[in-house]
Amino acid sequence: MNNVKKLTSKRLFLPIFCMLLVMMVNIIADIAAGNFAFSFFTISIRNGVLYGRLIDVLNRGSEVAILAIGMTLVVSASAGTDISVGSVMSLSAAFCCMLLAGYGVSSTSDLQVPLLVGVLAGILMGGVCGCFNGFLVAGLNVQPMVATLILYSAARAIGLLLCNNLIVYIRNESFQFFGGYCGFIPTPIVIAAVCVAVTAVLLRKTALGLYIQSVGINKKASRIAGLNSSKIIFLCYAVCGICAGIAGIVAASRISSADSNNIGMSYEMDAILAVALGGNSLGGGKFSLAGTIIGAYTIQAITTTLLAVGVSTAQAPVFKAVIVLIIVAIQAPPFKAFVKQRSVKRTLAKGGAAR
C-alpha cells in the first residue's frame, strides 16, 4: 500500500501510466487480431531504414514533441497557453518555401537561395512570432490566450499571402531531408531529439529552469528576489515561437510543400494536451520536460493505435476527447480530495486513527 502510494505520488506517474495503458491496448488489440502480441514494439529494417509502429509513433510525433517543449515553458512561466503555434508553424513553412522557391512560384526543383538560409529564415520567423506574443503577454500584460489568439488567426493567412495564395512545392531532395531519413533513422526523430537535448542541457546547466518555475509559481516574490519576471516570460514565448518554426520546417519538408491549409492544423491543441498529459499543471509553476515529451508521444501513440485498431481518421478525435476528459478529471481538485478522503477513511478503518 505504502509503496503504491509512493509510486503514484511521483511526478511522472501519470504520464508513464498513460503511455503504458496505450501500449497495453496495442498488445491486446494485436492478440485479438491474431497478430504477434508485441508487434507494436517490433522494429525491423526495410529498404535500408527503420520500420515499425514504434518508429512511426516517434517519427509522426516529432512536431508535437518539438512544439510541446516551448509550450511547457510558456505554461510554466505564464500560467497560460500559446495557441498560435499551429498557425506559426504554417507561417514558418510558408516563409521558408517562399524564399526557397521565389515569390509567386508554385513549384520548383531549383532552390533560389541556399537551403540553410531558407530554413533558418523560417525558424527565425517563428522566433519573431514568439517575440510578438511575448511582448503582448509580458510587456502589455495581455491574457496569454487572447494575445496568442491574434497570431492564431493571422499567421496562417500571412503565410498564404507570402505564397501568393499558392501551395508552394519544393521538389528538391535536400529540402526533403528534414522530413525524410538521416541515414536509417527518420530525420524528424533526430531533430526532436536534438531539440529536447538542447533544452534539457539549458535547463540543467543554466538557472533558466529555476527562474521559469520561480516566476510561474510566484511572480511577485520572484521580482523581490531579483528576477526580471517579464523578461523571463518573454523569453519563454520567444523559445516557443522558435520551436514552432522548427516544427513548421519539419512538417513542410515531410510533404515537400508549404500547404498553409494543412500544416500545423490544430497542433496547438495537441501541444497543450502533451503538456497536460505530462503531469504538468496548466496553472503554471513546476514542470517536467520529460513528462511533456512522454505526453507528446503518448498522443501520437493513441492516434497510431486507433488507426491500427481500425478506427477511422474521422472518429479518432472522439477517443482523444475521452482521454483528455479523463486526464482533466483526474487532475481536478474535487477528484483529488475524493481520493484523499477515501484513503483517509481506509486508514481510519485499519485503526490508523489510534496514532
Place this chain on the structure above:
Amino acid sequence: MEKNVVLTMRGITMTFPGVKALDNVDFTLRKGEIHALMGENGAGKSTLIKCLTGINAFEAGEIHVDGISGAVVNHSTLDAQKKGISTVYQEVNLCPNLSVAENLFIGREPKTKLGTIDWKTMVKKSRKIMSDLDMNIDVTQNLEEYSLALQQMIAIARAVDMECKVLILDEPTSSLDDNEVEKLFGLMRRLKSQGVGIIFVTHFLEQVYAVCDRITVLRNGQLVGEYPIEELPRVKLVAAMMGKDFDDLAAIKSDETKDFTHADVMIEAKGLSHKGTIKPFDLTIHKGEVVGLTGLLGSGRSELARAIYGADKAQTGTLKVNGKEEKINAPIDAMNLGMGLLPDDRKAEGIIGDLSVRENIILALQAKRGIFKLLPMSKQIEIADKYIEILQIKTASRETLIKQLSGGNQQKVILARWLATDPDFLILDEPTRGIDVGTKTEIQKLVVQLAGEGKSLIFISSEIEEMLRTCSKMAVLRDGAKVGEITEDLTQENVMKAIAGGASK
C-alpha cells in the same frame, strides 16, 4: 435585547489551524451609532466581521440582530444581507460597466407584468434613492464615470436601500482623498441620523476621532474593551491596540547607545517618494546602524522601505548608496548594490511555495549571479545546509517544499535567502510576525549581530519592544509620510506618543 441595540455578538470564538483568531469576543452596536472597530493587523477585526457576514463559520457564541428572534447564523453574505447586515469594502464590489441604476438594483430589478425589467421604475427609484442621500447624479451613466468616492457611496446607497440595519464599512477610506473622505463622512452621519448602526473599520486614527461615537478594540483575537470616544484619547487607543498600559511601561533599552554620527553613511535618501504609497522622505542610515520604522499599519513604513529597495520604484528624489548616487529601477539593481528585502507579506512576496527549501535559499544569490552562472549543485547543497544549520530551520530535508514548513521556518528560509547574498544593507519588514517567541528572539539577536558586523539594517515591526531592543534610531510614519525621527530617549512612551501624533494630549 437592550433597547436601541441593533446588533449584539456574544462570546464569539473561532480558531484557524493553530491560532485562536477570536477568543470569546463581545461586540455591541446601537442604533444610530458609528462604532469603530480597532486593532493591529491580526487582531481579529476582519475575522469578526467575516463571522458576522457569514464568510467564516464561528465555533462558539451567539449573534442577535434587532427584530429577529433567536440567534442568527449567517451562511453567506447574501444571507446576512437578507437579515439587514450589509458590507461595503475598500474595493467597490459593483460593476463599473453597468449604469448606476443597474448597480443599485442588480439582482432585484423591478419587473413589468411581462417579466422584463421595468427600466422606467428602476431609474425613477434610483433617482429617489440618490436624492434622498443628497447625491444628485445621473443614474443612467455607467458607474465607472464617477469617482471612486462616489462609487463607494453608491455602494453604500445600495446597501441602505436594501433596508440594512447594520452597515459595515471595511477600510472604505483607504483609496480616497481628504475631500472625498469628508463627503463619505457626511453620508455616514446622515445614515446615523436615520438610525443605521455603522461599524467602521479603519487604520486612520484621525478618521476615528472625526466621525465615531464609540470604539471597540481587539488585540490578538481578544476583546480589549469598548469605550465611548471621549474616554479614549488617541495615545490610550494606541496603547490599547498595542497592548501596553502607560502605568506599567517598563523601559527596555539596549545597554549602550551608539553614536553613529561619525560612521560612514550607507544609505542617504533625499525626497524619495512613490505616488499613492509614500510621500517624499529623507533618511540616512550609517554603517552598522539599525534603523526602526514605526507607525501603525498602513502608515507607510513598509512602503518607505520598498521605495528604497525599488520594489515600488521611487518616482522622485535621489538615493545615494555608499556616497554614490544610484538609480534603482528594479529590485535586482538594489541587490547588486548590496541590498536585500524581506517583505512583510511572506506568502505573497516571500516564499516560492512549490520550490524546495534549497531552491528558495539560493534564489536571490542565483539571481545576482545571472542566468548563465548556475550555482553548482554541490555549492547549492552546501549553502542550504549551512543556513539550515545556522538558523535552525526545522525541515524534513533541504528538498522539502517550503510551503510545507511552518510560518516561522518559512521566514527563516527567506532570511537565509538574503543572508546567502551577503548583503551590506538588509531591510526586514515584520520579520517576526506570526512566529513563536523563541524564533523572535533568535531573529532579534541576529539583527544585532549583523549590525555588529558593520551591516546596516532597516527593521520594521509592530512590536515596539522588539525595535527598542534592536534599533538605535527610529523613523516615525503616519498616514503615508515620514513625520519624524527619534534618536534620543527611545522609550515606549515616546515612541507611542510619536505614533499617535497630532493632538497627543
